[in-house]
Amino acid sequence: MLRYVRKLDEVSSLDSIKYLVYASSIIFFVALIFLPPITGILIYAEQISVVLYEHDLLARANRAIMQSFIMASIVAILDLIAALPLAWFIVRSKTRIVHFIDTLVDIPFLMPTAALGYSSLLFWNPLISPGFTLVLLLHFAFSYPVIVRVMVGELLNYKEVYEVAARTLGAQPLTAVRTITLPLLKPGIIASFLLAFARSLSETGATVMVAGSWENGPVFLFNVMDMVGLPDYMKNGILVYVSSMLIIASTAIFFLITLLAPKFKLPIRHVIPNIERKLSSTKTVRIRDSSTLIVFFLTVIAPSIFIVWPMVYVILDRTLVEAFSGMDPWGSFWRSMLISYAISSLSTLINIIFGLPAAIIIARHKLGGISPIFKAIVNIPIIVPSIALGTSLRLFWEKVLLHEFWILLFSHTTITYTYFVASMAAAIESIPIEIEDVASTLGAKPFSIFRRITLPLTKYSFFSGAVLVFTRALGETGAAKAVAKSKEFWTLPVLLVSWIRDESRTYSQKALGIGLYIISSFMILLALRLITRRKK
Amino acid sequence: MPSIRLVNVTKRYGKITAIKNLNLTINDGEYVCVLGPTGSGKTTLLKLIAGIVKPDAGEIYIDDKLVNDVPSHERNVAYVPQHYALFPHLKVIDNVAFGPLSKGLDEKEAYKISMQILEMMRLAWRADSFPNELSGGMQQRLALARGLASGAKILLLDEPLGALDARLRVELRYRLREISRENGLTTIHVTHDQEEAMIVADRIIVLRDGEIRQEGPPLHVYNRPKSIFVAHFVGGANFFEGFIAESDEYGSWVQLRNGLILRVNDTRPAGERVVVMVREERTEIIKGVRRREETNLLPGRIEGISFLGDFITYSVMLDNGDMVNSKMPTTTGMGKFNVGERVYIRLRPENLLVYTYPPQGLYKELEVI
Numbered sequence: 001m002l003r004y005v006r007k008l009d010e011v012s013s014l015d016s017i018k019y020l021v022y023a024s025s026i027i028f029f030v031a032l033i034f035l036p037p038i039t040g041i042l043i044y045a046e047q048i049s050v051v052l053y054e055h056d057l058l059a060r061a062n063r064a065i066m067q068s069f070i071m072a073s074i075v076a077i078l079d080l081i082a083a084l085p086l087a088w089f090i091v092r093s094k095t096r097i098v099h100f101i102d103t104l105v106d107i108p109f110l111m112p113t114a115a116l117g118y119s120s121l122l123f124w125n126p127l128i129s130p131g132f133t134l135v136l137l138l139h140f141a142f143s144y145p146v147i148v149r150v151m152v153g154e155l156l157n158y159k160e161v162y163e164v165a166a167r168t169l170g171a172q173p174l175t176a177v178r179t180i181t182l183p184l185l186k187p188g189i190i191a192s193f194l195l196a197f198a199r200s201l202s203e204t205g206a207t208v209m210v211a212g213s214w215e216n217g218p219v220f221l222f223n224v225m226d227m228v229g230l231p232d233y234m235k236n237g238i239l240v241y242v243s244s245m246l247i248i249a250s251t252a253i254f255f256l257i258t259l260l261a262p263k264f265k266l267p268i269r270h271v272i273p274n275i276e277r278k279l280s281s282t283k284t285v286r287i288r289d290s291s292t293l294i295v296f297f298l299t300v301i302a303p304s305i306f307i308v309w310p311m312v313y314v315i316l317d318r319t320l321v322e323a324f325s326g327m328d329p330w331g332s333f334w335r336s337m338l339i340s341y342a343i344s345s346l347s348t349l350i351n352i353i354f355g356l357p358a359a360i361i362i363a364r365h366k367l368g369g370i371s372p373i374f375k376a377i378v379n380i381p382i383i384v385p386s387i388a389l390g391t392s393l394r395l396f397w398e399k400v401l402l403h404e405f406w407i408l409l410f411s412h413t414t415i416t417y418t419y420f421v422a423s424m425a426a427a428i429e430s431i432p433i434e435i436e437d438v439a440s441t442l443g444a445k446p447f448s449i450f451r452r453i454t455l456p457l458t459k460y461s462f463f464s465g466a467v468l469v470f471t472r473a474l475g476e477t478g479a480a481k482a483v484a485k486s487k488e489f490w491t492l493p494v495l496l497v498s499w500i501r502d503e504s505r506t507y508s509q510k511a512l513g514i515g516l517y518i519i520s521s522f523m524i525l526l527a528l529r530l531i532t533r534r535k536k
Numbered sequence: 537m538p539s540i541r542l543v544n545v546t547k548r549y550g551k552i553t554a555i556k557n558l559n560l561t562i563n564d565g566e567y568v569c570v571l572g573p574t575g576s577g578k579t580t581l582l583k584l585i586a587g588i589v590k591p592d593a594g595e596i597y598i599d600d601k602l603v604n605d606v607p608s609h610e611r612n613v614a615y616v617p618q619h620y621a622l623f624p625h626l627k628v629i630d631n632v633a634f635g636p637l638s639k640g641l642d643e644k645e646a647y648k649i650s651m652q653i654l655e656m657m658r659l660a661w662r663a664d665s666f667p668n669e670l671s672g673g674m675q676q677r678l679a680l681a682r683g684l685a686s687g688a689k690i691l692l693l694d695e696p697l698g699a700l701d702a703r704l705r706v707e708l709r710y711r712l713r714e715i716s717r718e719n720g721l722t723t724i725h726v727t728h729d730q731e732e733a734m735i736v737a738d739r740i741i742v743l744r745d746g747e748i749r750q751e752g753p754p755l756h757v758y759n760r761p762k763s764i765f766v767a768h769f770v771g772g773a774n775f776f777e778g779f780i781a782e783s784d785e786y787g788s789w790v791q792l793r794n795g796l797i798l799r800v801n802d803t804r805p806a807g808e809r810v811v812v813m814v815r816e817e818r819t820e821i822i823k824g825v826r827r828r829e830e831t832n833l834l835p836g837r838i839e840g841i842s843f844l845g846d847f848i849t850y851s852v853m854l855d856n857g858d859m860v861n862s863k864m865p866t867t868t869g870m871g872k873f874n875v876g877e878r879v880y881i882r883l884r885p886e887n888l889l890v891y892t893y894p895p896q897g898l899y900k901e902l903e904v905i
Contacts, residue, residue, distance in 0.1 A: 013607055434621040437588045440608040441615040442635035442686040452634070456625045 005451070012447030022366060025357035033414050034377065037389055040396030041244045047237035048244075054234070061242050064220035068246065068385070069253065071132075071216055072200040075139040079147050079196045080189065082140075085292040087151035093289070101293070102152075108304045109145040112475040112521055114493040115514045116142055117206025118500055119307035130212030138210050139203065141300045143196035150195065154188030172273065173280040190261040194254060201250055202385045205477025205493045209500050217246045218387040218478050225481060240395065243388035254383040255376075307518065310511035319508040323516070329505070332487065333495060333513060337520065339408075340492040344473035347413040351420045351469050359424035364433070375425070382418045389415060390479025404489045411479045416469040423465030427458035467528050474521060492517055538599055538689040538722045539564045540585060545594030547580055547746075554580040556746040557594070562724065567716055569733035570726045571770065572743035578726040579618075581743070582692045585724065586615040598690065609638070613690040614683025618698055620675055622667035628678055629654065629663040635686025650685050657681045672700045673708060680712075684719060691716060691723040697732060709736050730770045734758065742766050764811055764891050764901050772816035774860040777898060780808045787885060794856035798883065799831045802890040809893035816863040818887040821850055821872075821879050834881040836860075838873045852881055
């Protein structure tokens with residue numbers, strides 16, 4: 001083993017090898033991530049014309065597209081308002097419950113969204129029936145942890161000395177936060193807003209469960225795929241139309257926000273001492289913290305963990321025994337679970353192999369002036385709705401006559417590509433290049449530097465990036481639905497969504513199916529966490 | 537025998553030329569200080585020698601071997617960047633052993649050498665600590681230890697004392713010199729602190745805008761600066777603007793503003809616009825004119841007093857409006873003059889250096905950023 005590592009160290013100093021690694025990573029990106037969705041849409045572009053005369057269908061499609069962006073905007077704004085105070089509470093509060101709260105925040109994040117959707121449906125029903133409000137509550141719940149996590153990170157990195165300086169200059173606590181801290185945290189706020197926006201825009205599986213007759217882009221695509229009686233050419237036409245609209249509009253909005261948001265100035269010149277003094281009082285702060293926690297528990301945690309309740313029934317009746325006997329419909333359940341884990345593991349592996357050189361290319365500007373463009377393009381898979389991306393990918397890969405399993409694998413790889421690359425690129429960027437330079441002058445060859453310096457220093461991001469890819473692939477519903485034509489290749493989320501919508505499935509079967517999905521996901525995550533810890 | 541030679545080396549970063557057609561030879565065992573303001577190309581020079589950046593033109597030789605295409609890991613130089621770049625995830629001993637292990641030494645041997653070097657650096661007792669647990673001085677010694685353990689005979693130090701407090705800087709600069717000598721190293725030490733350079737260097741190289749402005753032994757550079765910039769950068773100096781009024785075979789008379797006249801030992805054509813320089817410690821202050829016929833006496837008034845510990849500086853406003861500083865040991869200068877007192881500045885012709893007035897103006901020439 002050591003001999004092979006030394007051999008790799010040796011060849012890594014050859015320029016030809018270096019270029020080969022970087023070139024293969026870029027070719028992988030272009031051939032598997034960037035070009036297929038664009039080509040897929042272009043191949044079928046002319047079929048859009050068929051749909052243009054179907055006025056009702058077209059109007060429904062346009063309404064759905066519009067609803068997508070309205071929902072994502074409302075969710076991102078509400079989440080920002082509600083989650084920022086919780087991030088603040090976690091970082092600044094000295095109470096003991098902070099650690100408990102901090103752990104709870106991750107629950108909706110770690111739960112597969114399809115399971116979260118079902119849990120929300122059970123929790124809010126019959127108080128709120130499926131439709132716009134329930135979708136809003138669901139999206140609010142699963143985007144909430146994203147904002148908390150990003151903002152906690154930002155607040156921990158933020159040097160409090162600026163705020164302290166403002167306070168010593170006579171600013172009320174609220175004034176100092178408003179005029180100093182928030183403007184300095186603006187990049188983080190924009191990033192978290194965009195993430196929440198993209199997450200709401202992209203989610204399919206859970207949304208379908210709680211949408212009822214309401215439709216946004218992904219739900220519409222989902223419904224069209226299941227529509228009986230619509231000829232294939234028409235189906236393809238409307239799918240291409242909605243997918244391309246969603247891809248173009250989301251990419252444009254994302255770049256527009258990225259460009260324009262930093263120019264947006266917070267009102268910092270005007271100070272109202274009396275009002276801000278009152279708002280900084282202990283009483284107001286207590287009211288703020290309490291209401292933040294109430295919102296958090298009531299709209300995020302309770303709907304997420306409500307799924308535990310029906311699990312009790314499942315143990316009491318015979319469903320559990322049936323499930324493990326493999327009787328119908330459990331045979332297909334276990335098969336789907338196997339496919340889900342196989343697809344997730346393989347796409348994680350592929351993304352690690354080809355994503356690492358791409359992360360180095362971005363972090364170390366290996367492409368010179370093109371590096372920032374490459375960095376921006378790499379973000380596209382997380383911006384666009386995955387069901388739209390999945391649709392375009394299926395159209396492309398079907399044309400090249402790829403087997404369904406490979407289409408499934410490649411589309412999951414495409415959708416999760418950004419998570420690993422972005423996480424590793426940021427981690428590598430944070431290591432001063434001098435450290436690598438010094439290692440080189442001390443005689444270490446490029447691969448040896450990567451193995452002994454860069455990788456150990458970015459270990460945490462490496463594993464968290466890989467875990468993120470894995471969980472994201474495991475929870476993906478939209479793309480999986482778009483790609484899998486035969487039930488044979490249904491992944492677990494697709495199967496579970498169909499169960500929830502299927503009247504013939506019993507309440508216990510639905511609950512157990514979701515329950516087993518959650519338990520297996522948690523077990524895998526726990527195992528990954530343990531491995532990560534041991535490797536530290 | 538590690539010697540370094542740069543022939544017509546140029547390095548550009550986009551539109552900025554960091555190093556311009558530079559020629560330089562550094563001999564085996566020499567301790568060279570590269571002195572220059574921010575952005576003068578000091579760090580780029582080190583990176584070129586270390587192989588971290590490649591020159592756009594010219595050749596770099598180490599031990600007379602062309603190394604332009606030799607990667608940094610094969611150059612056998614120890615590069616110590618400004619903040620040391622210690623590997624934060626490796627213990628002290630593992631940091632030191634990194635070089636020997638990278639060069640293929642077996643583990644036992646590598647750690648044996650590393651321990652010996654840590655003992656030499658008086659750091660063996662912290663072998664199991666992590667770099668962030670060490671003090672600033674210890675981190676600096678660790679960075680040196682790591683470089684030495686790699687077997688390098690060329691030491692490239694980028695502002696090695698920059699991150700330390702004033703007292704430690706003074707202590708460690710002597711230690712740096714010793715370590716270099718004891719280990720037979722060829723050292724290039726980059727700094728912007730002229731005092732540090734004067735003390736440790738065998739030779740000083742003054743860099744500005746990517747070009748060598750002057751090189752030579754510290755005393756020579758200090759006493760005989762080739763340009764106004766070098767004179768200003770390597771020590772405190774007073775400058776007088778004027779023009780040559782008259783010349784003879786022994787020297788010239790320089791007409792300053794408002795009728796003041798200076799005698800200098802430099803023959804130049806009459807009418808030439810010049811700048812006269814004198815070091816602050818060679819600018820004398822006297823209370824009255826002892827001999828009426830004495831030349832180079834400029835009348836003025838004490839404007840301010842700065843106490844610098846070992847030294848004291850008097851600022852004198854001359855009657856022609858120029859401000860000059862006079863630096864003297866505290867032991868002899870303390871309490872000698874009071875603010876507002878009428879005095880004379882005495883400048884001996886042998887201490888005055890004359891330069892042609894810079895085309896871009898004196899102020900621009902003196903800029904160090």
